[in-house]
Amino acid sequence: MQTELTSRRADCPLCGTALKRDEDSIRDLWNCHGCGMSIELAQQREPLVEVAPSQPLRADQDEDQLDRWLSGKPIEQKTPPISRRLHRWAQENWGAVTCFLIALLGISGLAAHAMQNSVVAQRQLADERDSHAATRRLAAQRDEELRILVDSAQIKSRSIGKQLDQARLDARRDLSLRLADEATRLELSAPHRSLMLAAESVEIARATKQHPASGAVQVLFDQLQDQAQMQSSGHAETIRSIAFSADGAMWASGGDDNRAILHAMQSQRAAIPLEAHWSRVSQVRFSPDSRKLATASFDATICLWDVRANDVAQSPVVLSGHDERVLSIDFSADSRWLLSAAQAAPGSPSEILLWDLQAKGHPHVTQTLGQHFGRVHAAKLSPDSRWAFTSSADGFVQLWRLNPKSGDRLTVAMRARHGLTDRVFFSPDSSQLVTVSEGNNGECVVRRWSLGEMIHPEVIATLEIAPLAADVDFAQGRVAIGGEQGAIKVIAWNSNVVTPVVGHEQRIQLVRFLPGGALASIDMQGWIRRTNLSGEEEVALGVKLPQIAGQTETAAISADGQWVAVTNDKQEVIIRQLDPAVLMGVAFERLRSIGGGVEVIATKPTKERR
Known part of the structure; x- marks a missing residue:
């Protein structure tokens, strides 16, 4: 250049x-x-x-x-x-730049050292976390093993406890049976000692929630014969019907001598004869509220008696709506409605009437049911008064849909030929109906009906047994049928299992499910059996009423299952406790009143009974 x-x-x-x-x-x-x-x-x-x-x-x-x-x-x-200005500034201030670079290198070194320490710390923390997790897993594993050991120990302990409890129950049961055998052996030679042993046997059985031995119950019945209210019924002819009031305070009977008799259970009140019919009384019924007694008669009338009145015999309300003899009456659950059926005259339909007992002025007929050309064997009202079931000797059964409160016209929900149907049972909620019919060949047909907009009858069982007595336990889904020669069968409709109940030899007069699941049965010779159906093994307690002479005519059991009433062909009536626990309490009270000579062999009575 x-x-x-x-x-x-x-x-x-x-x-x-x-x-x-x-x-x-x-x-x-x-x-x-x-x-x-x-x-x-x-x-x-x-x-x-x-x-x-x-x-x-x-x-x-x-x-x-x-x-x-x-x-x-x-x-x-x-x-x-x-960049050029910075370069020039750096040349001019190289000392400051050098110090800055040295400081920057120092800071970088410190940052690198801190970062290295942080990485090491994080690694240590991760290692500690892994170690803690492993420790927790090991602890959880040990806890699980310990829990398994504890559960196993508890299972074994419970098993041993059950075995011990069963051993205690077996020992107590064995003691109860031995006491019952001893009570039976000493019944004639040492009656007081026998009564004490029988009461102790029943007490031990009740304390262990087991069934009392039949021998002990028989001794209680024999030794406490005076607890039975054996008396003359007051009827001069055959007794046709007997009934207990719902509260257990009264019972009534009706017979061929054209009258009904009202009796008190506990008080000393004398029997009250109710004489308002001029022909035989076919049926007696207490209202569910125990305020009225209805008597049906062959004189085509129904009498309503106010059992709480001072002069009951002078207070009948006569219902005269039938033209033929009245055979069946039934109250509604609220005691307001009464369904009655009369025998049909030749060539005319049977009369089935629904009465409003709370009508103003006087009870009157609110609806009339008909279309049966034969004797009406059953007429039953549902608890809610919305259904009525009737059956006749013509072989037809009819289910009626009612609306008595509004007065609407009734309708026939179903009419079918089901043979002779004597036993009809509505469920407490009126949703089901069970009927027991006798076929042309003598077989028993049990049907269950579902009630609603659609009616669905189904056959539960067909048995080779004459249905002379029947009862239904809707809570357990069971039907009991009693027939000739002591035959009793219990049908469970949910499992289709038929269980025979043995112990009777004569014709069954009555079967009844008692509170608690037991079944009471009475035959023509006065044998009463209380069969417990709740356990795997059935235990039947049979006792003979020694006062009954001849054959039984009618029988009834109170609603609470405490009392049984049996009549014979001599117009005698016996009212007796049916629950062994009540008899056991009476026995202890009697033993307490004895002045001496009584020694407790097995277990002493509790403090409440001393």
């Missing part, structure tokens, strides 16, 4: 470094040690532009700017880039 300097000392136009002359060159060259540029001295001329020493021409400027400067044209002044 050739140029012309104004003086022998100048600065490089690019980097501003002082130019030095090259002494070894034959030409007049000036070298720049900053950027390496060489300038050859030419003829002397005026500078085209005066470059301020503080603003030299930079090497990183565009080539066209350098060409403009060499050609003598004005150079466009531009602000040097930030």
Whole structure:
């Protein structure tokens, strides 16, 4: 590069470094040690532009700017880039830059060291977490093993406890049986001792929730004969019907001597003869509220007696709506409605009437049912008074849909030929109906009806037994049928299992499910059996009523299952406790009144009985 300097000392136009002359060159060259540029001295001329020493021409400027400067044209002044300014500042302040770099390196080292320590700490924390998790897993495993051991120990302990309890029960049961055997052996020679042993046997059985031994119950019945209310019924002819009131305070009977008799259970009140019929009384019924007694008669009338009146015999309300003899009556659950059925006259339909007993002025007929051409064997009202079931000797059964409160016309929900149907049972909620019918060949057909908008009768069982007595336990889903020669069968309709109940030899007069699941049965010779059906093994307790002479005519059991009433062909009536627990309490009370000579062999009575 050739140029012309104004003086022998100048600065490089690019980097501003002082130019030095090259002494070894034959030409007049000036070298720049900053950027390496060489300038050859030419003829002397005026500078085209005066470059301020503080603003030299930079090497990183565009080539066209350098060409403009060499050609003598004005150079466009531009602000040097930030990198160049920083580089220049660094050259001018190299000490501060060096300290800054050293400090930065120190900080970086400290940061790296801290980061390394953090990584190590994180690794240690992760290791500790893994160790803690492993410890927890091991602890959980040990807890599970310990829990299994504890459960196993508890199972074994419960098994041993059950075995011990069963052993205790077996021992108590064995003791109860031995006491019953001893009581039976001593019944004639030592009656007081026999009574004590029998009472203790029953008490042990009750304390262990087992069934009392039949021998002990028989001793209680024999030794406490005076607890039976053996008396003359007051009837001069055959007793046709007997019934207990729902509260257990009264019982009534009706017979062929044209009258009914009302008796009190506990008080000394004398029997009250109810004489308002001029023909035989076919049926007696107490209302569910135990306030009224209804008597049906062959004189085509029904009498309602207010049993709580001071003069009961003078308070009959006579219902005269039938033209033939009344055979069946039934109350509704609320004691407001009464369903009655009369025998049909030849060639005319049977009369079945629904009475409103709470009507103003006098009870009257609110609806009339008909279309049976034969004797009506059953007429039953549902508990909610919405259904009525009737059956007749013509072989037809009818289910009636009623609405007695509104007075709407009744409708026949079903009419079918089901044979002779004497036993009809509605469920407490009126949703089901069970009927027991006798077929043409003497077989027993049990049907269960579902009541609703659609009627669905289904056959539960068909048995080779004459249905002389029946009862239904809707809570357990069971039907009991009693027939000839002591045959009793219990049908469970959910499992279709038929269980025979043995113990009777004569014709069954009555079967009845008692509270608690037991079944009471009475045959024609006065044998009463109480059969427990709840356990795996059936235990039947049979006792003979020694006062009954001859054959039984009618029988009834109170609603609570405590009392039984049996009549015979001599117009005698016996009222007796049926629950062995009550007899056991009477026995202890009697033993307590004895002045001496009684020794407790097995277990002493409790403090309450001392």
